[in-house]
Amino acid sequence: MVTASPYLVLVAVGAPALAGLATMLLPDARKLTRLSLATAGPVASVVLVAIHLGRNGVSPADTPTGTIPWVPSLNLDISFLVDGLGSFFALLIAGMGVIVVPYARAYFGHDAASLARFFPTLGFFTSAMLGVVLADHLLLTVLFWEMTSVSSFLLIGWDRDDADAGKRAMQAFFTTGLGGLALLGGILLFGGHTGIWRWSRLMAEAATISHDGTVVAAFVLMFVGAATKSAQWPLHDWLPGAMKAPTPVSAYLHSATMVKAGVFLLGRMLPAFGALALWLPLLVSIGAVTMLLGAVLALSQDNLKRMFAYTTVSHLGLLVAMYGLGGASTAEGVGTIHWDLTQIASHALYKAPLFLVVGALAHLVGSTRVAQLHGLWNRPGAGTKAAAAVLLLSGYALAGGPGTVSFIAKELFFAATDHATAAHPLLAVVGVMAIAAAACNVAIFVRLAATVFGLRSGAGDASETPDATHREPDSWSFMLWAPAAALIALQYLGGLVPTLWNRTFSGIEANVHDEAFADGLPWAWEPFLHPGMPLLMSMVAIGAGTALGFSRWMRGDLVDVHARIWPATYRGILRGGHRLFHSLQTGHLRHYLAVVFSVLTLCIGWAAWADPAMLRPPAGMDPFEYPAGLLLGAVVCAAAIALPMVTERVVRVLVLGASGFAVVGLYLVYQAPDLALTQLMFEIISVILFLLVLRLLPRPDHRPRIRVLPRLALASVVGISIGWMTLLAGHAVDNRAEDAPTLGKFFEAHSLEGSEMTDGRGGEGRNVVNVILVDFRGFDTLGEITVLATAVLGVWSMLPGRRRHREEEDLAVDTGQGAQP
Amino acid sequence: MRMSSLILQTAVRFILPLTFLYAAYAALKGHNGPGGGFIAGLIASVGFCTYRMSYGDRAFHRLLPVHPRWLVFVGLGLAGAVASLPLLFGQPLLRSASTTLHLGGSEVHLVSSMAFDLGLLLVVVGVAVGMISRLGEELDR
Amino acid sequence: MTTVLAICVAVLVTVSVYLMLSRELKSVAMGVFALGHGANLSIIAMSGSPVLADGGLRNPPILGVADLVDPLPQALILTAIVINFAVMGFLLTLLIVTARRTGTINVDELATEDRPDGGRAGGDR
Amino acid sequence: MTNDLLGLLVVIPLATSLATVALVRRPVPQRILGLVSLCSMLVLALSWLVRIRDGEVMVSQMGAWPAPFGITLVFDSLSGLLLCAGLLVTIACYVHGFSMVEPSTERRYFHPLMQLLIVGVNQSFLTGDLFNLFVAFEIMLMASYGLLAIGRTRRQMTQAYKYLLLNLVASTVFVITAGLVYGMTGTLNIADLARFVADRSNAGVPLPTGFTGLSVMLLVVFGLKGAFFPLWFWLPDTYHTCPISIAALFSGLLTKVGVYAVLRTFPLVFAAGDARDVVLPILAVSAGATMLLGVLGAVSQHNVRRILAVHVISQVGYMVFGISMMTTVGLAGALYYMIQHMVVKSSLFLCCGVMERHAGSDDLDEIGGLLKRHRWLGVAFFVAALSLVGVPPLSGFFGKLVIIRAGWTANWWLSAIGLVTGWLTLLSMLKIWTQGFWSPESGPRMNRGGDASGRVRCLRAAHTGIGILVVAAVLIGLAAEPIYDIAFHAAEQLTDPTTYIRAVDPLAAGSVLTASGGGG
Incomplete structure (x- = not known):
């Protein structure tokens, strides 16, 4: 059999939305043209589906139309399945659409603005719904499925001045959204597990699908999707709420078509999943409860719309139960669905x-x-x-x-x-x-x-x-x-x-x-x-x-x-x-930092737990190999420990400086003259900076310190972790094979003259550190001076110079934000 | 803000030329011995900053009549230009080049990264001076 | 020497974390400053021990002699120092502006100033 | 393939920032210059992206020093996609800023800082060197500190310090880690590191002791920048304070750079070999908590800005989820999700800016009925919000689709959390929509259409910015194929490092470093 063309069906699906969009281009006064155009959409769908059926007949459930590629990497393409179930629903939807459009014209009467908004949304819905029932690819079904939820949302919240309508629309979207996501999840689970992504293949291979846990889970998820859409107990409440929508919408979406999407889905799933042991009990129980509950609630309503909404709930329950009973016929061959x-x-x-x-x-x-x-x-x-x-x-x-x-x-x-x-x-x-x-x-x-x-x-x-x-x-x-x-x-x-x-x-x-x-x-x-x-x-x-x-x-x-x-x-x-x-986002910087540091140590701890070799003290590390270095280290530590002890701010800055100067000493031991000089100058400027800033900041309050012990505990754990990591890495350096190539060795070798590796080009300098800075890794340095420039721009941006002070203060008075200490 | 101690002022007046000299020395020698643009810039900044602290804003403006913004601008511009010039010759960023000039018998070996280094120097001075003098202005308010 | 440095790093980091957990942003800034020192020492340790087997020291990375120390960590630290300087300058200025605008640099007071939830409880209102 | 023009992506914004510094008192020339710079970069990046669509890699060796010794700029599918998306978002936010950023703020080095931010972002995406990545982060962060505090209102000042300090801590840990990585491996080039790890695991030699420790330290660093659980604190506290165009840009770019860093370094280096079993569980747990707590936090907020800001976290969770699988599909999904999220989230923020301007507030209780007067704003917001939720066929759907589909087999519970998160995302967007656009107008309307100083300003630029991004969001969804294709190439390169190593570091295939024994 020749594969049917998908384009005809695609046009049939798209026609109502296109017609609806086209009505937006018309001026408000052209009511009749607008109406005809809006009607033409669903009419075209009916005709095109009929033509398709006339040409190809009702396809067997396992024979899709041809495909139009869309996202081939995801194996997602556009193809349709115009079998009995699909074509019935398509004709129902499009036919109802034809009827609802003129009705809406009469319902909204002279409210031209409403009609101008209404027809595009309605056309969008009709297309989406046609897509749901005709799509062959499972994901395409989900795609249109969500689009019906969106249009339903927009239509329920139609009355902008009614805050309750908005809430009801939200409830409806939220409930059906849950279903949509469950459906998506179920389909992804099922497709990923079995490799079946099309309804037609699902029908063809229905008998071979194993009933393992994954398939059952996927089925339950898909059922949740169907049940929320079809307003099944206990999540049926959105449907009576949806009666906030204009009546044409209630008649079209919330009784005849959209709410049946769930039932439709069950009809699609019946051949493949009907044999699952869970099918009959799950569907029948949920459906029967919904059926009875809806009927009882309907009887006791006074508002006609709500009353009929509940009868819809009830009937949807009946239809779900009907497909549930059908499970017996799939599984056992009993005649339970007619x-x-x-x-x-x-x-x-x-x-x-x-x-x-x-x-x-x-x-x-x-x-x-x-x-x-x-x-x-x-x-x-x-x-x-x-x-x-x-x-x-x-x-x-x-x-x-x-x-x-x-x-x-x-x-x-x-x-x-x-x-x-x-x-x-x-x-x-x-x-x-x-x-x-x-x-x-x-x-x-x-x-x-x-x-x-x-x-x-x-x-x-x-x-x-x-x-x-x-x-x-x-x-x-x-x-x-x-x-x-x-x-x-x-x-x-x-x-x-x-x-x-x-x-x-x-x-x-x-x-x-x-x-x-x-x-x-x-x-x-x-x-x-x-x-x-x-x-x-x-x-x-x-x-x-x-x-x-x-x-x-x-x-x-x-x-x-x-x-x-x-x-x-x-x-x-x-x-x-x-x-x-x-409970996490407290607004206190202290809590944040504590969490960050805890996470850091926890993660290192986790790594150590996974790799216990990390905890073994590295061998061959002698702290006493260079006594002068030991002494300098002691000075650094002593200055550091003194830092939190002193409270007088100037002294504190000086202690900070002192620890910096001791670090300079360590750099000298490490044979880094450049570094030592830089650090020295940096330290001087920083001390000046700190002294300036401290005079500009408010005086400290002398309240008692906060919880010293926990702070100290956390701080020492962090300190020890970082120190330990340094030790481990340093050990790796000391034990590195002499001939192991490192970047440092390359720089040393090429600082002055090149080799064949660099085509004979060298850095032409004897100070390797400087050559690295301005040549080998000059890009770092370029970035670094960019940071410097950015920082100073930021400072100038925050503290505008003299000339701008006046303007600045004017603004501060204006907005009442000029709170000065 | 001024720390107007006479001793300090005298000391600074004496030290300032020295720091500049040393900075120049470090900058020129940087490629072959300890030193370089950074260090030179930092040394010069220390000189500027101590001068700013002891003599105040107005005197400082006479010493450095341009807004530090222009130091940063020129410095970063110079470094960026040196870095991106090779792009014109189909080379990647920062490709260094060198030439030897014969000036009256003495040979001067010039490497493009020296200009880069000069850019660093200017940026460092501009930033350090820019921050300190702006904060100083705040204290003067 | 690596051991000595590791201990120094541990102490510096401990002190700075301790300071950063305190109430005043001034102390926090000092903690940041000390943390920078810790980081630099940690990197310089990556050039390996400068002490040779005979008890003498290696030479600075200026060509002309043997037994140079690894120059790269020094270059990295130079970059880090300068960046640290930029950030410190910005941070301190920010503290000044914060103090001007809010009247405090106490972390707890700032936290109650503008609560992330706008000082309201959740719920459908 | 060598392409030495890659450096232009750093040099152009740098030069522009200098030029705008010189023109700092004249906003209009600054705007023109800035826009020209951004657009030219986008054109460059796009043309290169087209050239490498077959999965090639462009490199440029800085200073012409051979890798791994010099610094390498790498333009592969991963960085190319992110560069293009980032530049597109930047252009939109920048244009939006023309009508949204106060003139007094604009004169305060707004334009130079913006360009410098792009220097940092582009360099982060391009660089192939771990330490240079640190430098690039610093440029980006420094500019973002400046932009965050720009205008220095009281609200900004009560929060900005948190952002700065938390990032400062992360940066310091980063620099420590980079140093230690050099110590353990002797190299800093990411491709060379990848080769180091791959060689070891091929030869059965264990990695140096403590390497996994470095992995997790780096994870904490990138996690903080990318706002992973539980390190996101800086984000919800600060994003709602700064001018909205800047917030939009931040939401599009900053966290993504953190996630990018994870994508760039972890599959190749820090979660390869032995470290895999250590890192992946952390990522998985973090992903779940980030998704769920992020969206719960977002739903419970009352202000549009805060909802959107906290939402960024939740979507980062999706990306981490994709990464935590470390499979080709998972990584491709994460990358696709990143791209679309940059565009969509920024467009939502931009809409929020116009909403605020019209309603005079972003508190949901005080605004309402926006749809009546501003229909196109409503349409734009609705489309963007549905993309964020992942309603098909908009862009968010495909990202979620790929990730959740891959997740069912890798970590089914994460997929379940992902679905629930999508559901709650829907709720939060509906909350904004029904209360902001639908419900009857209410609340004070002090400065409708005016800025803080009460002047009515033209919003055409703002609308243009929104338009650019919304159209892009729709296109990313409808034309998912080419983008996903490139993302898939990128993911393939991340799971199989040979292409990347060969492109960046041809010497590694030769002789120089193959015999790197020792250590450990």
Whole structure:
């Protein structure tokens, strides 16, 4: 088979972002052009993906497109995998994009500035998301994955004046960022371990991957990535928080597409990792808990956006559990996963309309609270009634009522739990949890319907002030509910007339393991003709849910304890970081120096521990070989020891000078006349310098000395270490073979005349030290006078001369910084 | 700041020419015997500094009428120029060259590193004098 | 002689570290000064012992005679001395300016002057 | 390949500094001269970098004395990359300074000190001699002391002494160590030292007793200059005090020179042979603690400058992590990370400068809503911040990618710490972004757009500086291939010293020093 071209897919992925960027070039007034351009991006993606599929068909999961090299050294290139899973998600994402763009136009209305910012960000997101689902290289997936997090961050914090929006955006990015890094880490671990860097190879070699500890660790890390993105318990709190974003964003990113990236990733991983022993228990437990928790919390919400956010959490939990159960089919061949893409699509097709209609209600009614919807059906206005109708139709699908795809999707899940229970009886718990979650969804619908028709009032007070701005309808108002209507129509179309649905999906579904559903979705009545466990479960859920909906249970805000995780983590990191860091960074020079010196000795100690020969006293070192030298050494030591003893400052300087003069003596013993002369002059100038400076410095305070013993202990350890190192090196010098070439010998030999090594060129001087300084190592000397010049520039810069004093003092008064002692 | 003791002043007036002489001697002899630009510079600096300490700012300005900045400038410039001149001839930095001049019968052997040494001298004097005199000015304020 | 030098180095370093751990920057500066001496002595020890087997000394590194000491450590020390001088000059000037600006050269007082955390505790505020 | 023009990279800034000293009272000619000098050096360095892209090494023997006796300047992939990145960062910060550095400060030898800093930095990158490296460090440090104290506000003066004294201690230990290295080995040329160590380990002769001690002493020295755990104290206390353009330059250059010194000397000499087992654990532990504590410290700060300053530490940790593996990939990753970090971190500091100018403060509680008025500043900051975090496809991603990927097999716990660090880095950047750019405007706005003296100054130069670096950061990410390729060459030379030794020290292959017996 000819490898498909990657460029077409690349353009498909890039089109929305490019179109979005292009809208930035338009002037604010060109609204319609802007809109058309922004819509053209996702439309192009849909078309191009369709063309690709038309040309190449749905690729098998192990056949990628060709590659475009990018960073060959890192083995990173651009290639795509347009298999069933990928193309389904790509079409879903691009298709939703097409719908959301005009909706956003209606939602933002006349706020041209918002639209100008919105379309580029949205296009960027669409591209990123398309990249996630189509990428073949694992790292390319990570790349786009992080880009979706970035765009989500920007969109959640959309409202610049709402400080809380910023915090929520931060929480979302921080949580998904954790996942992104875990995913990156997992992929790097896995790729480094197995050498597999592509999804296609992963599929091809799924059977041969060993299940050792590294692979399990990599899998867990990757799962963390998927779970945070798909808002799984216990890190789901960012998703309800993300509802701070404008409604088009909630509908698009936070219900239909981005949050499904985690589910998508699990779908990608299922063939390769499904057989891991950890797969089923990990996914199913996390997913089931999320599912139930989300449903219960959703039921008790008053704000519609938050309510639907929690149902999204719940459904994402269900999808994760679905793939978790699928592990049994990979590992044991039990039919535990059926029509997974249908189940995902079903969710998108009712959840997005729900959010879209919430946005419509915010503008039409001026509120997003359940209590404010009381009697909505009977209120005037065509738009209101249409919105109410779409709300109820979508709510019915949320409840999984018969006649929708959602109903059959739920049947499929129940069937999977049923099969899995047969293999692992403990999984019956999951079935029960699923029923409970479904019941909650039914109850939500019942309550919504009751409120909308005015049967009974909601929990809240209807007279509260609206929390959203009511907007007068304009010519675009119909776009507030029409996209939702179009989407929800698909639910019912698929549910009532499954033929078309089946034809579409049978080509791309990879996981069909149950013979009962092998031909596709059944007609709406068929489940009732062949009653079984799934139908029973559905009926129980519907019955219990209806009762629950009319009951008084679970009304009013149930506080989600997990909402505390984020603030606590944030504060914990800040406080802990502060404490840890500032336990070192105290601001006291003394502490710093103490640490530096301790580290120095510790490191030398460590080296000595590794190489105990260092501790053996070198042999053949005679301190008494030259008595005069010994005497000079004693003078140096005595002067040095006297230094901390004396306190009178002038005396101290003189003692310092004295120790310097004794050093001069030692240089003479070492036959270094140049050095001795330099040191002598240097010492004189330094004493003058010190005396000058001491008169300029404030008088010392005569407080008692600080902790003499520890200081002395540390100081002696440092001193002994350095002295010991000197001794060792000196020993190496003394024992160096006579003929061993050293730099010194070369300089000696070439100071005056050259040799063949230097092409006969010599230093032409007899004083070897001077020749070294100005010739052999003249570069050192050049650097050294540069240091001198720099130092004096620094001094002049800090202490400006007379002429500048006046200007200087003016400035000091100005800024109040002229504190004089 | 001045240490205006008469004895000191007299002593310094006497010593100053000597230090300069010795500095010149050390500078010239440096390549073949103890000495060199550094040492000469330091010796001259000691002379300047003691003069500055005993006679004060104004007298010092008469002795050294330029800002020490220019000493550093010329010194570093000279050394840098000597160092980088070989680049023009396709040689690496600091490639030394020598020539022998015949001046009235006596031969003078000149090595390019001597100019380098002179640069060192000027920088050292400029820096030492620059620091000490600036600090001295501070005390005078 | 190497042993003598090593002991001198040890003592000088000990004293200077002791001084550097004290409260006043003046003492710290002196410690730095002494540390420079210690470093130089440590390097000069690398020219090997200047004492010959017969008890006499080697010759200074000026050509013309035999048994010269290694000239390179001397050249290194010359460089180090001059650099040390530059740094000391700068350090002392810095102390003067610091004293002018803050009114103190006491390490502890300076540390409370501008705490690295801005004197605040962490936390989400 | 011999290229005697290498010396120009030292001579040009030196000459410029002299010229600017002469022009010290006239800012505009100084600026022009300075910019011309920096740009010409960048052009030179880039053209040479292109010439050595196949992994060749350019050398210049100072004074025409053959290595290892004279001092050698070496321009290989490692130093070439760092030189180019360093000069680019310097140009941006310098231009930024035109509108950010107070005129009174500028007249105080700002331009000469800047050029002298570059002398030191370039020489550090170029030199192939241990003692000359010390001298180069001193030039750089001396200039940085001067720049740190320039303007001498009270805030600067309460901190500058720490920087000076801590570095002074490190320098002294460095000079001692360099001397002792000469004593033990008889040479100072790094290539010759590498040959010394390689010969010994090939022949099975142990290194001189105490050589490992010297290794760790040197590690402490470079660790202090490079702000490794736990020797970073000077950095968080000082970087927020000096003029912001200078802080930006410091954050880009100074710590990197320390890390460079480790890269240059350790794989070849001080962590080769027997010393490897001693040095690597220290590096690994230090890397982990540096990454984690650095980022924790950064997150807990309240001022933009302090967050950015403390962050430098954490990223140094990544570089040390890369180095601590001592494998080709690890070293290449560390080098790539260094390059991108120089650019990105400086650009963040430059943004911070403009933020301060607009908001009148850098305290996160007092600023906010910057995005409304200054959209492009926001975009620049956001891009740079995401690069720092390592969001793909920006530059930080690839550096982190290589290091963490290599780390999983070498030190998995370091990779884990690296990931957590990336996560917390994200938090700290988000903190700046949400509080500085998003949240409603708040706090006092005393001197919006004005400098300390209240004058409104043109920010075009500042924006140009930011633009240069942000574009560079994006390009480093998108065009990771050529840079990583050069970094990989550099790493290969560091793990297999033969190329380097042969280029620097052709005599070593001959006869002169092969028989270096004795010692020990």
